[in-house]
Amino acid sequence: MSKLWKEFSKGLWKELPPFKLVLGLCPVLAVTNTANNGLGMGAAVIFVLTLSNLLVSLVRKAIPAKVRIACFIVIAASLVVAVELLMQAFSYPLYQQLGIFVPLIVVNCIILGRAEAFASKNPPLLSIADGLGMGIGFTMSLTFLGSLREILGQGTWFGMHVTWDGFEPFGFMVQAPGAFVSLGVLLALMNFMENVRRKRRGLKAVEGPSHDCGSCGACGSSSKC
Amino acid sequence: MKEMIKMVVVLSVLCAISGSGLAALKQVTEPIIEEQVLTYVQAPAIESVLTGYDNDPIKDRKKFEYDGQVVMVFPAIKDGKLIGVALETASKGFGGQINVMVGFDVAAGALSGIGITTMKETPGIGSRVAESGFTAQFQGHPLKMVELKSKGGDIDAIAGATISSTGTVNAVQNALAIYNSLKDQFAQSWS
């Protein structure tokens, strides 16, 4: 039980996907213009990630090593198509908002990265815990960033008016430059806080996690990178 | 060799399973999706631009040909008589295409209103063309001289969003052109 919890909870803070591992930047930047979009995208990712982890883990012994990436891609892509259909059928406005970023979940590093790094080596239950934890962490981050950008940029939160009258929305935040800058500043703040903590313990200041192609699990796995 | 066969078998089985599973899902969701598209994209706009009808404009829709393109037209019928039509046109805005549903009042020979169906304008700036303050200007507007004030018409552009305003007006002008050339066909096909 404690192991299950450990795998689940690591995605929530210690390895928080977009902020600590800097994974899957495209949706993090593109669909976080409102909190609602962030939440919706996160829900789609939870669905795909958990099920793909489960399926990969179930078939992990039957798959020959050479074609494992192809198999992972087929599994992930099928799930993404399923999400696309379900989202169109039951939440069409969200599907319109997210646009091509729904099909693009398939190339999100998190999906293939977790399949390769975790699910292909662990039993189904643990894989589900891992996928669920990572997915929820991803959703939390997206919703947080979405809330930040929506409140500052439009003065609303989940479509509700939350700012005082006469508030002039900071439109920069909901546009492309604001997406990059706010994520960059957020990462810097996290590094800053980490360094303040380290300083208190008498440790040397460090740079934050860097985004290398190595940290992107799928690239690392696809071959020699 | 044995491994090779295994590889091929595994991949084909996987593809077959996922293919058939998705096909089944598609079968189930297809009618729901079609309905969703109409409800979320066209219906709200149609409702806002047509009034006083007792039919279902979406169910009675018909396709017409204009300038080599297919135009879908939604009729508003009351007591078996065509009182209005709505059709959707598009024009280029600041962030991409702006789709506008334009309603026509057949009897009065005027616009009965416009509604924005889809657009990618900047939230809070260009997106204000979808707000009632802007769209209300088109309500009851006669069928000529639909143009921004800066170009000699009587439509107030949204401050700071000239491009989006112009795009919307252009779409309305397109709709006007279509309506003018097809209005006799409309009268025939729903009478």
Add this chain to the structure above:
Amino acid sequence: MQEYFLLFIGAIFVNNIVLAQYLGNCPFIGTSKESGVAIGMGAAVVFVATMAAAITWLVQAYILVPLGLGFLQTLAFILVIASLVQFVEMFLKKMVPPLYKSLGIFLPLITTNCAVMGIALICQREELDLKTTILFSFASGLGFMLALVLLAGIRERLAVRRLPIAMRGTPIGLVMAGLMSLAFFAFKGMI
């Protein structure tokens, strides 16, 4: 001719694939630390994106649509792109070793570069024809390369500056990307 020119300019500057459409951000931030790497990655993306968009267009038009399998687009596209990348890698290794040497290490990264898949999907959504698809994807690839090379040039210079320690690495890359995107707003509304 003029519309092709506008499409070309638009895809490179106005709707830059990374800076305005948020596609391909992982490699954009990840491989923009040195100019040499950036040029290699950019060239590889231009090459693969153009081929991928053309092939996926053919797949969509001649396989998926006739068979009524349009909903499998995502699945088909990712498989096409993944195998294309593998194939290109093998081909270059055998036939054009010098090119392989410079592009080779970037090719595997491209499978999960959402710019490639994104460009193919945009071409489908905008319903471009084959000729336009090839031109658009080539221009979008060039836009990616331009943004990547410019960012790399600046980050090389930033590497020797006294940045605040919390900003070093990814954060400054993101902030720089944001400011670049801001500067690219200069092209807004040009087409």
Add this chain to the structure above:
Amino acid sequence: MRPLQPLALTVSAPPHRHCGVTVRGRMGNILLAMAPAVVMAVASFGVSGFRVMAMAVAAAILTEAVCDKFMDRETQIHDLHAAVVGLSFAFLLPASAPWWLAAIGSAISIVLGKMVFGGLGGSPFCAPLIGWAVCRLSWPLFMDLDASMLNVELTYPLAQLKNFGLGFVSVTDLGQLFMGRQLGGLGAVQIAGVLIGGLYLILRKHISWIIPVGVIAGALITAALFNAADPNVYAPATFHVLTGSMMFGAFFLATDGPSSPNRRIPMLLFGLLIGVMIIIIRVYGVYPDGTPFAILLASLFTPVFERIRPKPFGVR
């Protein structure tokens, strides 16, 4: 990011020139050069103009002090760079800008345009332009000069050109434009004042003449080409040069040390690129005055221009 090794030979942050001039002295001279335009701005826009400038300068200095505190560094506000950034930013604002716009924009200029890159000399952009661009995106209503200044008899020639065409521009008399009888950025449109300040800076060798000349030449040539194509649609070249913030951009913003190249040919190309882009944005873009965006864009190309360099000695 390669780690900085203490013993490795690294190039320190620009400016690299050493001629006995301190940063403080240089910045003081720039402020002095801006003084004529300040006087003219106050004369033409009254107290509201002065209020915007004071607010922006104060906000810039305060923000820099706070940032230095957070970054655990000794504060550098006495080098006057923050004041220059704040004043330059205010020069681009309309006189009607609300106080919070001046304050926030000025703070953004300092934070995003300077401090995140580690203070003076680190930024690849000219700081005030970042603040201007962010505000232009966020609050176009307040930055829109025409909408906010309806009660003044002055007009904004560039917006008239953009929205209504050349025939509607009310002030085309070059002498009037030269004396700042037009709307636009507070100080930026005081062409005469800006020109005096710019020439002073060039004579005192604080800035090189190449970039301003490049900018103006690029703009003149491009605008003349457009004008030759159809004089009824495209404004004459001299009109373009004397309107908006082109002069101010050419002398004060484009010549910002770290964001512009520092060899002759790259400098000239940099200036020409800015000039050409200004006219292209004014003709095709959505913004009436393209100067700030043109300079931002050209700064992106600075590292590329810097690749044009003389061959190292002994290399064939």
